Amino acid sequence: MPLQRVHFAEDVPAVFRTSLQAIRNELEVPAEFPPEVVAAAIKAASNPRLPELDRTDLEFVTIDPPDSMDLDQAVHIERTGDGYTVYYAIADVAAFVQPGDPIDVEARKRGETLYAPDKRIPLHPPELSEGAASLLPDKVRPALLWTIKVDGSGEGTDVVVQRALVMSRAKLSYAGVQKDLDAGIAQESLQLLREVGKLREQRELERGGVNLPIPDQEIVASNGEWNLEFRAPLPVEGWNAQISLLTGMAAAHLMMYGEIGILRTLPESHDDLRRKLENTAKALGIAWPVGTPYAAFIHGLDPKVPAHAAMLAACTVLFRGAGYTAFSGGVPERPEHAAMKSEYAHVTAPLRRLVDRWTGEICLALCADVEVPKWVRESMDEIPKIMEECDRKANAYERAIVSMVEAGLVKDHVGSTFDGVITDVDDRDPARGVVALSTLAIEGPVKGTQALPLGQPVRVRLTDADITRRTVAFELA
Incomplete structure (x- = not known):
């Protein structure tokens, strides 16, 4: 990988x-x-x-x-x-x-x-x-x-x-x-x-x-x-x-x-992985036209563009x-x-x-x-x-x-709010999932009070950021 x-x-x-x-x-x-x-x-x-x-x-x-x-x-x-x-x-x-x-x-x-x-x-x-x-x-x-x-x-x-x-x-x-x-x-x-x-x-x-x-x-x-x-x-x-x-x-x-x-x-990668990457692309503001295969999409990314660079980093999951x-x-x-x-x-x-x-x-x-x-x-x-x-x-x-x-x-922004997109939702608890921030190349766990809107833009609040435990966490704002 x-x-x-x-x-x-x-x-x-x-x-x-x-x-x-x-x-x-x-x-x-x-x-x-x-x-x-x-x-x-x-x-x-x-x-x-x-x-x-x-x-x-x-x-x-x-x-x-x-x-x-x-x-x-x-x-x-x-x-x-x-x-x-x-x-x-x-x-x-x-x-x-x-x-x-x-x-x-x-x-x-x-x-x-x-x-x-x-x-x-x-x-x-x-x-x-x-x-x-x-x-x-x-x-x-x-x-x-x-x-x-x-x-x-x-x-x-x-x-x-x-x-x-x-x-x-x-x-x-x-x-x-x-x-x-x-x-x-x-x-x-x-x-x-x-x-x-x-x-x-x-x-x-x-x-x-x-x-x-x-x-x-x-x-x-x-x-x-x-x-x-x-x-x-x-x-x-x-x-x-x-x-x-x-x-x-x-x-x-x-x-x-x-x-x-x-x-x-x-x-071969499974459909859930593509769905997650498509949602990550949405969070980063990158168009992924329907039907476009992985290879064509990735070859179209420019690593000199920060959002594209973050997308390429996210695509390493393809090799897992x-x-x-x-x-x-x-x-x-x-x-x-x-x-x-x-x-x-x-x-x-x-x-x-x-x-x-x-x-x-x-x-x-x-x-x-x-x-x-x-x-x-x-x-x-x-x-x-x-x-x-x-x-x-x-x-x-x-x-x-x-x-x-x-x-x-x-770590210095606990309590602050950020724009993001829900990239994944827990099958067992749809009120929990993963959010990708739109302004930073960061993904983290997020929880809400009801089912999270998969693939949709949201506003989240940072509730935890600890270097020693290597954790970040968000909640719907």
Whole structure:
């Protein structure tokens, strides 16, 4: 599920720091790495298993937020006839981590990297995730090198993945790349990233797929109050994401053909979810014409518009219920990821997500026409359970942080009234439900003295806002 990232423009205030630590304690989020895991990481960092194939000739670059050091992916694109060749290097975690070693055991407990405004809880020790395994510039690194042929329409036509040595030439930021592209001075590979990214976005729209451009939420202090601002993703962030999605779909096709793998799957959303989102759109003053499908509606949103940014954040519920499906000796009955309208697998973030180490090894074996490693086959059924439990914790972590921030935004306005729209009503008690405020990107429980008017504008009074308990509550005014 896409993450809602919350940032503070300045240092995180003490009251929020206390609440954030309380959230980690409640959810039993792991703290520091045990000494034996750190020791194993230091040893592994100095002795990786290196491949024979050397592709340090390819001029890879990484594109990430400026403060990122856990660099999973590096990209290089060339024009090939009427189409393109996409080279995508993915950090080779298995070159450092052995099945059953302390790093592997700890990673299976963590599952994925967790993010909060005050700190990041990594999947692997920084000695690997931000050091020896990260695709840092001017460092020769072992990687899983994906070579994907793309035709002139943006459709992938051929794929192979193999282990190789690579070297990134530069650690680029999204803002810097966007600036160079807009100025017409970006290197050819980045110009081709724009071309391929746009083609892939069009393909996505045609098949009815959804890839949410989730805006970052930034908390800004002004005149003693906190305000929520949205930072819209830059176009290059979407184009870069399309390369990751292209690779994930190619991986899924490899696994389906080889009848072994782990897919990321999502069932079709139900009518109640659409009704709730339509009501949220109404609360935010956004038209959703009758009969317009999710994909067309979402593709029409502009994350630079605050109301649209809030709507995109609300649409993350479309991805809830996503899971992992392991299979061998056949193909799953329902392999599709409903939001993407395609089969899909996670393979591009092994430094930050456990399952990617397994899917990467499966695709390597299928491309080399060799047997999938025994350790992968023996633990395949375990990984979906681990990942789904970790996803639940990550989602709970995210929701708790968002709830904490929402309470902080309105904590000084208890007793004040706000305009909103009833987005949901409790089936068991129709006098209780959920209201979305029209002026703030906040939803909260609301109660009345009679059945709430679902989908209708209302005036509500804030009755509770507590940062420590991370609660807000309203009543009909």
